[in-house]
Amino acid sequence: MTLLKTLTTNQIKRWAGSRAYGRGEAYYQDERVRNLRERRGKIAATVRGTHSYHVRLWEDGKTIDYDCDCPVGLGGDFCKHCVAVALAWLEKQAPAGKTARRRQPKQAEADLTMKDVRAWLLLQEREALADMLLEAAVEDEQLVDRLMLKAAAARGVNLDAYRKIIDQAIGSDGFIDYYAMPDYYRGMDGAIDAIDELLAQGHAAAVIELSEYALQRTTRAIETVEDSDGYMSLLLERLQALHLSACRKAKPDQEVLAERLFRWELSGDWDVFHGAIKSYTQVLGMRGREHYRALAEAEWAKVRSLKPGENDQSRYCRRFYITSIMESLAEQSGDIEALVQVKSQDLSSSYAFYQIAEIYRKARRSEQALEWAERGIQAFGDEADSRLQDLLADMYHRRKRHDEAMTLIWPQFEQRPYLSNYQKLKKHADRYKHWPHWRQRALDQLRAVIEPRVKKPPRGQRPYRPGSDRSRLVEIFLWEKEIEAAWQEAVEGGCSEELWLRLAGLREKEHPRDAVAIYQKLIGPIVERTNNDAYAEAAALLSRVEKLMGRLGDKAEFRHNLLQIREKYKRKRNFMKLLERFGK
Known part of the structure; x- marks a missing residue:
């Protein structure tokens, strides 16, 4: 299958969606696609917008694969830049006289291809080509880095040279703003490409060291960039994947590797090597895993247990990380009691009781699940996490203890009389066919809360402020498909703009x-x-x-x-x- 058969206008529209297609078509019409080239079945180009983005399209089986280094493209979508490049390529393939969609390019541009450029380059002297590359590098820092790495690789694996390239890519020139991030990402990604090439050349041990060095530098650099689009996370993920691949090939000392991974994970910086005991299981082997466990247990012994209501200042840093490590070890062993023991070291919140009860419930150990859920409710009362209350209510229903279940569910609606809690109340009341009773009680409760506010809203209250009208009643009746009842409530007490529009549509x-x-x-x-x-x-x-x-x-x-x-x-x-x- 050829690119021309796969890459059609209709297919581009399906991949991109109407919005991205429209924007990409505008970019194409404005002639923002630059340096369009095709070689060995791959299309590449640069699209100039607020910034320049690099696009590649290539055939992959029966479809087209693609990438673009814009934020949308990095997320895996066929972005507007991909659309622009695809349309520009299609234009070049069209027979003469068939492309009237925009003004025709100059004849020199239309006729010249990368094959022509390559043929010309092959005719040049080596010295002239070298001078051209160096001249281009003056204006392109990324090209400088690539050339430096190629030169360093030719001399052998010089770790200092590679560290220097990593340092240059990361930089230390102050804050990197949102608009500079794509170029910054490309520079760092290029440095990782060079490390990846070393792995392909068989220098796995060097890659382990360089990837860890790059991880250290990258985690520090995160504090100096505006990364709302997640570029740095992509770099961290790639470096960790590269490190794992290198470890599989190099087979480093298992105990040494275990200690390095443990120290990384315990530091907790941006979750680097989080869950290492799972992903590195085979690489660590029995000896490495045992050493990792010994390190973890020694650190775990320093952690004090917390009772309901107690606090620990380290709970969101070192304590959190060692707890996560111990949970991973327990989960890997398949020992439920070991996992419960880790969880029960911190009973400061009702959510901890919910987690333990859920562990036992999933293991079909219902009595122990019930015991832990009841312990949590006894410790925290009405302040208990709603997930714990819901779990215990479900277990009570299964034991025909319906009244006890409803004593857990009713306060949730009473304290927060929203539609979601009304729906939850119905779900539980239906389990023993008592919904009419609880429905009337819920509506009476809601009216008791709403009516004083409807008659005399607080001073300065804005129209449609939640709780100042009958929006909640209207919403409930609409959910129940009681359209006339909802309309009557709105007419008598008012409701939000959104609900008025829904009512209007229904009427x-x-x-x-x-x-x-x-x-x-x-x-x-x-x-x-x-x-x-x-x-x-x-x-x-x-x-x-x-x-x-x-x-x-x-x-x-x-x-x-x-x-x-x-x-x-x-x-x-x-x-x-x-x-x-x-x-x-």
Whole structure:
């Protein structure tokens, strides 16, 4: 299968989705694709936007694989840059006269290919090519790094030279902002490429040392970059994978490796080598695993036990990390009691009791699960984690102790009378067919909370503030498909804008005037938000009003209302543009 058969406009649209396709098409139309080239079945190019991004497309079996170093591309999506490159490549493949989608490129650009460039390069003298590379390197730091690494590799494995390259890629020139991160990532990723090449050349021991050095430098560098798109996490993941691959090939001393992994994991910096005992099991062997366990148990012996309500300042650092290590060891051994022993070292929160009860429940040891759940409730009462309450309630139901189960579930609704807790209450009441009783109790409780606020809302309270109207009742009745009951509550006590819109949509068919009244009332406040999204939302509501009033035979009234809206908001030019299509 050729690229031309696989890479079609329709396929590109399916991969990218309409939004990314539209943006990528705009990039293509604006001629932002640079240095488009194809070699050995691989397409590559640079796309210039706010920054320059590098795109590759290649055939992989019956489909096309791709990568782009923009944040969206790194997440695995077929991004707008991939779309732009794909469209630009398709344009080059089209027969003469078939590409009228944008102005034609200059003849020299259209005819010249990378094959022509390669043929020309092969005719040049070696010295001239070397000078060209060095000249290009003056303007390209990443090319400098690559050339330096190639030169270092030619001399043998010089660890100092590789450390220097790593240091240069990471840098120490201050804070790296969001917009500089893609280039920064590419530089560091290139340095890792060089380490990876060493592994392919059989220098696994050197790769172990260099990957650990790069991990140290990278974890320190995280504090000096703006990494909301997660570039540094990608680098850490790649370095750890490279380290593991190198260990599998080099087969280092098992006890030495165990100690290094343990120290790394115990430091807890950005979870480097987290769960090492699992991923390095085969590499460590019996001797390494036993040494790792001995180190962990020695550290664990220093950890004091915590009772309900107690605290430990180290619980979110060193204590946390050694606990995680001990849990991994216990899970790997398959010994449930060992895992419970680790968990029970910290009973300061009710969640710890839930975790232990859940361990026993999954192991089908229901009596021990029940015992730990009840211990947690006794220790924390109504303040216990809702997950613990839910678990114990479920176990009570299974034992036909329904009343005890409901004493755990009812307070959750009473304290937080939201739809989710109402649904939970129903789920538990249905287990012994007592929902009518609990439903009435829940509605009475909710009205008792709401009514004083509806009659006399607190001073300065904003419209539709949760708890100041009957939104919760409306939401509950809508969930129960009691549409008329929900409507009555809204009319009598008000509800949120979102719920009014839902009600209007439900009443359009049989009660169109009700829907019109709601839409007309909401259009003004939406327009007053003064942004294009709000204008579009208001225009959409107005479109629904137009259709409904047309059904009712009130077209003249709609035109009159439209004139009033235009007069009132005539200074909002973007909104006025959206109104041009109405009343025609």
